[in-house]
Amino acid sequence: MEDVVIVGAGGFGREVHQWIDDANQERPRFAIRGFLDGDATKHGSAIHDLPVLGDLDWLADHPTVGAVLAIGAPATKRRLVERLRTHVTSFPTIVHPRAVIGRFVELGGGAIVCPDVVITTDVRVGSFVILNLDVTVGHDAVIGDYATLAPGVHVSGHVSFGDGVDVGTGAVFVPGVSVGEWSIIGAGAVVSSPLPANCTAVGVPARPIKTRPDRWYI
Secondary structure, three states, rough: EEEEEOOOOOOOHHHHHHHHHHHHHHOEEEEEOOOOOOOOOOOEEEEEEEEEEEEOHHHHOOOOOOOOOOOOOHHHHHHHHHHOOEEEEEEEEOOOOOOOOOOOEEOOOOOOOOOEEEEOOOOOEEOOOOEOOOOEEEEEEEEEEEEOOOOOEEEEEOOOOOOOOEOOOEEEHHHOOOEEOEEOOOOOEEEOOOOOOOEEEEEOOOOEEEOOOOOOOO
16 A cells, blocks of 8 residues: 555545545555645644645655645646655556546556546546546547646547646547647637647637746746
């Protein structure tokens, strides 16, 4: 059993706790020590009978404990990973037993794959990616590091996302489109043509409504 903490004591953190418990029922692998959170008012409390141990500094004194990042915002995930890499050696990948993942799928470290996700074949999912409930990913798709796909997103074949793409609930991507790094796609959008990096796009069909400067996520 690998000792881990869940980074993030909000709603998604509680869901990730449930997903890890479900995975342990299939194959015991993780011993959850508790939660970490930047909100000091939560420190010393209990969530799901697990303690909120403190903030990220707790990990500096526990270098053998792995960190599961239950953080949806890609830019926040990236900043936390950059901070934690100096003293955390394990970022385990969490896969719910009800997810369907093809034999020829590559999952990066620190990814979280939630219940009822389907990833077909010849797909590359980067590190620290979140595929939330009921996400589907078709053949030959590429999802860059730190991306988050909210519940009910449907990604067709040959779609590519750059690093840090943040996709809202229920968005749909037609075959072959690409989305540049660190873009944000609104809930319910239908992406039928390529989208540039660092934009916010919404609508049916999706169109950019805002562009951010390069490296805005730093």
